Amino acid sequence: MFKRFRRVRANKTLRELAQETRVDIKEFIYPLFIKEGRGERKEIASMPDIFQMSIDEALKECEELLELGINKIILFGIPEIKDSIGSDALSDEGIIAKALKAIKKQFGQNMLVITDLCFCEYTDHGHCGILDVEHESVDNDATLEITARQALVHANAGADMIAPSGMMDGVVKTIREALDNEGFVNLPIMSYSTKFASAYYGPFREAAESSPNFGDRKTYQMNPANRREALAESLEDEAQGADILMVKPALAYLDIVREIKNASLLPLCVYNVSGEYSMLKFAAKAGVVDYDRILMETMLSFKRAGADIIISYHAKEVARLLQNGRNL
Numbered sequence: 001m002f003k004r005f006r007r008v009r010a011n012k013t014l015r016e017l018a019q020e021t022r023v024d025i026k027e028f029i030y031p032l033f034i035k036e037g038r039g040e041r042k043e044i045a046s047m048p049d050i051f052q053m054s055i056d057e058a059l060k061e062c063e064e065l066l067e068l069g070i071n072k073i074i075l076f077g078i079p080e081i082k083d084s085i086g087s088d089a090l091s092d093e094g095i096i097a098k099a100l101k102a103i104k105k106q107f108g109q110n111m112l113v114i115t116d117l118c119f120c121e122y123t124d125h126g127h128c129g130i131l132d133v134e135h136e137s138v139d140n141d142a143t144l145e146i147t148a149r150q151a152l153v154h155a156n157a158g159a160d161m162i163a164p165s166g167m168m169d170g171v172v173k174t175i176r177e178a179l180d181n182e183g184f185v186n187l188p189i190m191s192y193s194t195k196f197a198s199a200y201y202g203p204f205r206e207a208a209e210s211s212p213n214f215g216d217r218k219t220y221q222m223n224p225a226n227r228r229e230a231l232a233e234s235l236e237d238e239a240q241g242a243d244i245l246m247v248k249p250a251l252a253y254l255d256i257v258r259e260i261k262n263a264s265l266l267p268l269c270v271y272n273v274s275g276e277y278s279m280l281k282f283a284a285k286a287g288v289v290d291y292d293r294i295l296m297e298t299m300l301s302f303k304r305a306g307a308d309i310i311i312s313y314h315a316k317e318v319a320r321l322l323q324n325g326r327n328l
């Protein structure tokens with residue numbers, strides 16, 4: 001006697017019936033890089049088909065996204081002027097505040113707008129917060145103070161969700177208190193709760209013009225070797241009041257995704273980061289992979305590992321594939 005697993009693989013309909021996980025466009029969040037100017041759309045060399053765009057272009061992009069069934073975006077800002085504390089991010093006239101107001105004015109509840117809360121795109125040194133007095137690393141608690149201010153700028157400009165990505169200790173508690181004190185008790189926080197110091201962010205740093213001009217991010221982002229600490233980081237953010245947890249990057253960390261999924265009842269997001277995106281794009285350009293298949297297989301792997309939500313530069317491609325009836 002042996003089990004005939006092949007019985008339910010015999011044809012497409014049976015395989016469909018026996019399929020355990022699926023990809024749904026409703027769980028996708030699409031990242032947008034917003035810059036100053038008008039009519040600007042600049043392709044990022046390291047990320048084919050991904051653009052930095054001015055606010056007017058971003059509004060057009062949102063129309064296109066909605067037509068594809070994508071109604072959730074996360075915004076990254078590229079300010080005209082950078083300084084030591086990232087002032088643009090603290091101003092109601094900063095690039096993200098302006099973009100938020102424009103998008104919310106045009107689309108209201110039809111587009112869920114999440115903001116990435118960090119300072120690396122806004123500081124002249126490219127680190128994710130204020131530097132300490134020795135200028136060797138980021139000062140955790142000083143950065144918490146300006147992060148709370150940044151969260152309120154986003155909240156006042158109409159953000160639907162705040163996503164702190166700087167990996168400062170205590171950031172979720174700090175933001176939650178700041179939001180609650182100003183009456184934003186219902187504004188959710190999606191924390192980049194387990195974020196590794198990863199080489200997979202390489203292309204993003206070109207996209208967001210956010211490379212540190214000295215050192216690296218290893219004193220605040222996590223060591224890729226650490227599984228227990230990865231779990232502790234996410235559980236701590238849950239305890240501080242995060243509404244959604246996140247693992248970043250996604251593909252090389254699916255074991256961590258499963259671990260956190262099993263340990264927390266909160267929704268779990270994965271960030272399918274720039275390096276993961278560009279690897280597939282350039283492999284396709286080289287003609288060495290079946291792009292559509294490898295793309296859907298990758299998205300499915302996130303779901304199988306336990307992700308509920310996927311931030312991905314591939315979201316538009318996924319939408320088109322799903323519209324054509326491709327789920328694998």
Ligand code: PBG
Binds near residue numbers: 118201205273
């Ligand atoms: C900012 C931030 C980064 C990413 C998202 N928010 C870059 C970094 O930490 O260097 C990476 C996104 C990607 O690679 O697609 N802290």
Ligand code: ZN
Binds near residue numbers: 118119120121127165
């Ligand atoms: Zn940062």
